[in-house]
Amino acid sequence: DKGAPNRKLFDRLIQKANRVSEQGNSVRAALLRLRAAKYAPEGQSGETSIAAMGELEQLSRRLQSALGLGDAEAEQWRDVMVSLLAKSTKGFWSADKRLLYDLQKVCIDHEREISHIDLVGWALSLGKQPIRRLLPIQREVRINKHLRQATSRLTSIRLSGPEREQLNELLHHAADQVETQLRERLRPLVVEALNEVGFEPINLPERVSRRKIVEELLDKITHHGFVNMSMLRDAISRNNLKMSDLASPKTVFQGPGCKALGISFGIMVVLLTLGIVTCFRSAPFVVNLALPFVDYRLGFSVPPSAGYLFMGLGGLILVATYLSFQKDWLLQADKQLNKSLDGVYRRGEFYLRWLQKFSSLAFGTSAGRFATVYLAVPFGGAMIALEGLKYLFDKVHGVKHGEEAEATEHVTHLMSWFDVKNHPGPFFLGIFIVGVFLCGIIHVRSFRVAVVELIKSTFTSVRRLLYDLPRWFWQHEFLRKVFRSRPMRWFRRHVLYPLIFAALFGLLLPQMGLYSRPEPFWLGVIFLGFVALLNSRAGRDIEELTSERLYQAWDHIRVKWVIALIETTVNFFKRVMEGFERGMYAIDELLRFRSGQNIFILVLKAGLGAVWSVVAVTLRILVTVFFEPQVNPIKHFPIVTVSHKFMLPLTPTIQAALLKLNPSLGSIEAGVIAGAIVFSTPGIFGFLVWEFKENWKLYSANRNSRLKPVLVGSHGESVIRLMKPGFHSGTIPKIFKKLRRIDRTKRPTRRKRLRARYEEKLHHTLIDIRRFVERELLVLLDESHQFGEKNIRVQNVQVASNSIRIALECDAFSSGPLVLAFQEQSGWLMVGVLRAGWLNELKEWERLTLELAIAGFYKLAGVDIVREQLRGCFTPGLPPYDVMDKGLVVWPDGHYQAEVYYDLHARPWMRPRPRSLARQYDLPTLEANHALYVELAIPWETWVACWNAEESTNPMPTLFPHEVNLLPSKYLIPTKSVS
Known part of the structure; x- marks a missing residue:
């Protein structure tokens, strides 16, 4: 839009454009020149517009250098940026303008070196560590980050169809290329760091897991721009490559820690003796003789309670010395990755490292595990469960806790007996009974199965009485x-x-x-x-x-809504904490020095960086340890809730102690401080429980004894949750539902923009599925003896509302791809071979290896029913069938008139109903573990033994207790039974 000529405004805009152009801000200069063209005097408007295009020409050359583009591709980028610039003049901060700035940031990060100004590290190292450290990896990470941001804006830009398609193709190609280069650059560094600390696999499945751990760390870097100790810990705990146990005290004592351990043991003995002497003042004569000497040496009378402090301090010194000579892979990898990926990896905070050190005693030793699983978890869980129930009953009956609890302590209700002060006998008896019950559930499988069956039968009876019977009357x-x-x-x-x-x-x-x-x-x-x-x-x-x-x-x-609600809450707070971490890391990046900045900026960032290092640690402790467990309801109840109950009565005691320490402190101020301590401290317990939950899974002795389903989606979805509609599941059907709704939108421009947004989400889901197949199946085959050189890869992944089709192609064969079809039917995940493809060309050993890999892959995918296995249960063959809410429905007459169904929840036998039709068509009674893949387990030890045999070409051990068909014979499965 041409405005009235204004020479003064025109000159001011041109001067400003020249100034920012010299600073390398080509986008800003182009926008200013376009704006100046509106107010240009006669004859200068076209020249000014051409100058704006020249700024984009310069930007395209910078982008060509940053991304390594050819001349033709750089020309395409210039044309697209010209179109974006035309749209950027409208609106205050439009997506078109932000996308141009993202592309310019790519150029800036390519042209400038990034350094970290670490004044605190230099001071603590006494000058051995340089104040300024170059961060070469950070440049590529930031380029990848800016391209990802630009890609995310594609759904909001206002370009027309052909131009949008061209930009979409160029941007995705550039982003994929940069991400691939970044992964290839960082992968050897991560592998080398893990190798240096001894975090190496000893068998084929562990090699696969190690490769997956590396790729998951690279996922975090490409997605968030950084990775930290918590992400490393989570990657190890989710996978099957685990840490070994701690060395025994005997090994440490005989090794390099002999002298230090002996000294700490002597200190512990002295402190322990001092503690006993202090605690038992009124005990034997010898002890009483020692007390005056202790009091005289200290210069004051030692209170008896200080004895516990002495004993605890002595034990702490001994334990800390013992742990200091232990080899902790996680902490060593944390330290090594901090060096190898400087600026990208953030080392764990001191409290996380200490927590890992001390939790290894409970989780990384046989004695600690025994105390954890047989004492702490069952009996601690019993106390928390009973205290939580009492808390709920007290709330209902109006019982107050804390200072006023004395007057209302004897309110009669179901849980009033659970009170250590007024009813100590029932209190400890209740903990013992519930603890033994929980211990039986955890460790005795037959008892656990019996309890589950009792709960199911009770629920079934109640449902029949309150739901089925009224429904029958109603119908x-x-x-x-x-x-x-x-x-x-x-x-x-x-x-x-x-x-x-x-x-x-x-x-x-x-x-x-x-x-x-x-x-x-x-x-x-x-x-x-x-x-x-x-x-x-x-x-x-x-x-x-x-x-x-x-x-x-x-x-x-109606199905698992409680679990879905819990998962929704957990994922919400997980995203909040990830956002908090990204914000903290963004400030870290802001305080990094870039080439071209002057000495004043260097000094300023050095000072601010020193202050920020203290503020950042403080903020992380306050948010992650104290605040988040308090507001997160999943962590709050019952752990934090029960902790509050124990802490509330201490409020007057803490207030009195504060007044005694500082008499000038007023009663109100002391009460406020005491209240803050009491209400914030319980968050620590919620934080500890959730950290311990992940730390427990770090050690090989605590590995799942069977293969379990793994997470596939970027938001923590399993395969079934990608397809199953629900409260917090059904990612794929929800996207297709949105796309169908968008197709009914009348405005074409809005329809195209919204459709592009959800197609982008679907594209990311396809990438997640592809990575799952590559990391859990193809890497396994690539590491195997039979398929190591056959180069199997994913040809394509196709999805519909309730199905996923994966085509696997192999260069060594010419029969076309092998196609696996996953489907969600009435909550069950089914899978079958849709097209055999190169499967028919395999030799016997190759087929056995593939079937072994497929067996594990199906378990990791959480498959419930394998069509080939189900077909093998019927003789001569399975009639037309489907899986519905009431179970497996078959039509034995072949004309869909006579209908027989099997209850898939029945155990151990699934009998056909109605019986008359079943007898007429001679339908078999199915054994659950023969018909349903979900009923079969793959023990980890057997899984490892099978792959060891495959590598050495020895006979494989039996994977299942009976023959299971997972792959078809040389025929194509009819499409009707799969669709």
């Missing part, structure tokens, strides 16, 4: 006719429904204190108003829509 033909009769419909619409709503607004809501209860006259008015509303056209539409929405909501949450 009875006579009652259905009665409820659908004209008088009953009139009664519902004119009396029952209006009466319910009138009671809600006239009685229930006033009872809750929202407003005062209306007079009878107004109750009648409300009733008549609802009669008129519900019988109008709008009322009928509202009723129909409400019923439909309620039914959909119930259908979504």
